[in-house]
Amino acid sequence: MKIQFIPAIILLSVFASCSTGNKPVDISPEGKAKDARYETTKVQEQALSSYTRIPGVLKPFNQVNIFPKANGFVKNILVDLGTRVKKGQLLMTLEAPELESQLQSANSRYLQSRENASASAEKYRRLKEAAREEGAVSQLDLDNALSRMRGDKAIAEAERSNVSSVRTMQDYLKVYAPFDGVIVDRNISPGALVSAGKSSDLPMLVLQDLTHMRLEVSIPEDYVDKVDLEQQVSFHFNALPGEKRKARISRSANSLGNMRQETVEIDVANKDNRLKAGMYAEVEIPLKSGSTSLLVPNAAIVRSTEKKYVVTVSGGKTQLVDIKEGMKGNDLTEVFGELKAGDEIISPANDEIKAGEKL
Template identity: 60%
Template sequence: MRSKIFAVLLSAIVLSSCSHADKPVDMTEKKTAADKFEIGTVSEKALSSYVRLPGQLKPFNEVNIFAKINSFVKQMNVDRGSLVKKGQLLAVLEAPEMLSQVQSANARFLQAQESANASREKYRRLKEAAKEEGAVSPLDLDNALSKMKADEAVVLSERSNAASMRDIQSYLNIRAPFDGMIVQRNVSSGALVGPGKSTDQPMLVLQDTRKLRLEVMIPEAYVDKVDLKQKVSFVFNALPGKDNKAFISRSANALGNQRSEAIEVDVPNADQRLKPGMYGEVKIPLVLGAKSLTVPNSAIVRSTEREYVIKIKEGKAVFADVKEGVIGDDHTEVFGNIKAGDKILLHASDEVKEGQAID
């Protein structure tokens, strides 16, 4: 029994002495600073042969109808949703003072005609009398001729003035400038209307929706890559599943305020299923072989103020602002102060500071 106890104590002493002499070794691999960053490169390659952009339908023709003169609405013949034909009477206006002005112009024209007729007859008689020598002096004959020509000039002037007043009177009848549909009616009988500015509310808004314009804004980066020889493909959100194809009908050939060029595709709408204002997704074909700079999606740092990638230059982090283009499943097209082959962080974040050492 004592021998067993002694053996146990001896083993404990030996184990205790070993624990103080040799500590256990940690075999797990320690992480180095380099393991915190994964480095990649900017690549240059051909992307998809098309780009997806939003488009909006607009009426082929649209006009805001205003009154040409100050007047009152006497009668409205159309309402919102009315289909109208070119030349159809839409509204009748009234301006009491206009009627008196027309009558006055007609009266002056008639008076001028009578004066011209009298001058003409006087000159004719004097000319007949002048055939007898000494009956009429040459001066009187010349004065009569001058008076006749002056009166005839007054007739022409008053005739033009009367015609102008009749044209102005015709402004009281508002007619449709083209076939279409009334989409807005903002006045009723008795309302005071007049010539308006572009910011004023029109009497009526007329749209031609038998054919629509699909407007798409092409970003500056793709303006020179659009393939005009191929049809664009588009699907409307309101009519999913129906794929449409058509050629680009026209383009602005200039960049707007958002650094993009407007293009239009004519869309037939005989059945009136499509409505102005509808949105759709448009696939714009690009010229094949065009190459772009791409980076992995995770390499782009996005914030409310900027978008950038982190380049590695001389072992330090350098921020390079970029703009995104086509976004793929794993790569994104970028534009900015970068070039193919530049070293970048693959998993960038705002925790990395500019100028930070990247080992």
């Protein structure tokens, strides 16, 4: 009896389990996906790091493109590419034969007008002396002589100014260095015809002052009010690894350019001439202490060809909020947009999430 009773109990238990109303649990991947929910996190507000790293480019402190001031032919070139020059040093001479003819003609007219003015002055003097005797010279003749003297004197002054102008044009045939520097470009040779007033032409010479230089850095609009101008900046040049330098910001444009950036400049000494114009540098711009920014996880940012955005959750529905990125860390990224600290966002997010979805 005991041997037959045990199988009967087992059979009853099987029937009992089949007769219950419980449904089997779906443990397949599809079943899990039906119950999955997006993970969310909060927008954080934290203090910024003590600096931000921005690229900069080295430029000469002074640079000038030297164009001719008068039409002529290149006679002599006394400098070449790489020549170091001093302020006031003669760089090149031009020749213009027509200016010599103009000077002679202007000088002749001046001499003639000066003689006429001298004769008019002498005539007026004599008439004035003769007028002391009553009735010897009429007042009209005396007035006419005075007017003629003044007119001839004015003509002589005009001709003298014309001579000075032509001589000034001749002085333009000699080209001098406006400041100490290095010739970095030369585009003419002796015998070349050069013309004044054509900005489309290449400059004859390009002179740069390289003894000290300007490190130009463009600060993005979002950081403009956070830069600490009282602290020194640190920078190093990509061409000179391992050499870190420090200096203060020398000047600021106080205006945003076309790229919505403010340009600041840092004066850099270059006495050993190791630095070259055009070198790129990485500049660590100090930020004001206490400045805070909004941070989100890197995975929360959705990047498309049209925009960058994060997906916020409000009232159980999703919203797409456009953002701009700032500094980026290993896990968090600084963002700018219509966000505030504590906003709930989806992370990780993807472009399959649409606005208005119910969670």
